[in-house]
């Protein structure tokens with residue numbers, strides 16, 4: 001399996017290159033040259049009585065990685081990755097009614113769906129680096145969820161050190177404690193006196209300083225990495241196979257950077273029958289506007305109850321555009337140039353009609369989010385987090401349109417966003433047992449000014465072997 005860039009100018013790459021690089025040299029995102037094909041009946045036959053999440057994951061992921069990792073090795077890595085999950089079937093399915101199912105993606109160590117990808121990506125990084133005796137320094141910026149999931153995925157690993165920048169005093173307490181209470185010799189938390197954008201700019205500037213980034217062998221685990229999307233493909237097959245024998249379903253996904261729902265579209269390209277993908281947005285509705293009228297126009301980001309979906313640019317959307325443009329990298333490049341320079345990108349006519357045959361979208365306000373949390377709790381005795389509620393609200397709106405069931409993805413555990421859940425429903429969600437003492441754990445982090453030199457000096461001083 002080889003990989004191409006969505007901008008069409010980089011040479012084809014191997015899985016190992018795609019994993020360790022993240023972004024392609026021409027600024028594009030990697031995708032496989034062809035989509036491996038599966039079907040539900042054959043998968044059931046191959047898996048036989050061992051139809052576990054891990055066994056299914058080995059089948060689905062293997063074609064993507066087989067040039068770098070043999071099948072037994074891959075299966076070991078997958079089992080190790082999901083050992084840390086508190087649900088035996090990794091992604092349990094919950095039936096709300098005959099038309100609406102929930103796929104619970106939040107049973108990993110940090111209570112958000114990002115663990116499903118990052119726990120395995122951590123194993124894949126370590127596996128590839130150890131084969132070459134290489135060491136890397138991961139540097140990332142977070143507004144909350146990604147940082148803790150990345151730290152849990154990389155902690156205690158020999159081949160890497162991880163530095164995560166968060167905006168001082170601007171993350172939720174649960175999010176901060178999930179990062180700063182990890183005491184491992186390769187984990188470093190930096191609280192920047194600034195905003196999330198400042199943190200992101202610092203990381204970008206450090207990457208751009210080739211002397212510095214080469215000296216520390218700097219790497220990233222952000223959501224444009226193909227390996228994360230690849231890992232997420234599995235639960236679309238899993239969820240569908242749990243609730244139907246061979247039928248068609250809809251998927252509804254609370255979306256931000258578009259990585260999660262694009263993994264669903266990848267599963268569909270690999271043969272999974274899906275009627276529609278429903279993109280659920282909060283007030284930051286750049287995606288909803290695109291799927292309605294073909295126009296993507298950048299606006300300011302407003303804070304909401306679902307902060308992990310507060311985005312202006314959805315990085316993984318580029319991958320969809322590449323498919324829609326029939327893999328014409330030049331056209332993708334021109335579209336993103338227009339987005340950069342004029343602040344908008346558009347498609348129309350047959351292209352838009354083609355997109356709308358497979359995609360629907362919905363925008364959910366803060367008050368609708370809270371109302372939905374309350375309604376689900378009253379109707380079903382089921383407590384959901386605000387991101388999940390945005391998805392369920394969008395799914396309910398779509399339910400009258402389709403005969404097929406809708407699987408709505410639950411992307412975070414309610415106790416990760418306790419304030420919004422309590423405000424909506426009066427219920428104060430409790431942390432699962434592995435985190436029950438989170439509020440008592442000792443924290444450690446370094447507070448640094450919003451200054452590139454200070455951050456670089458800190459990183460150089462903390463690294464071993466310098």
Ligand SMILES: *Cc1c(COP(=O)(O)O)cnc(C)c1O
Nearest residue numbers: 255256257258259260308411412
């Ligand atoms: C990251 C995140 C999202 C958005 O997912 P994308 O893949 O960026 O579209 C939604 N909900 C939660 C809880 C998240 O952490």
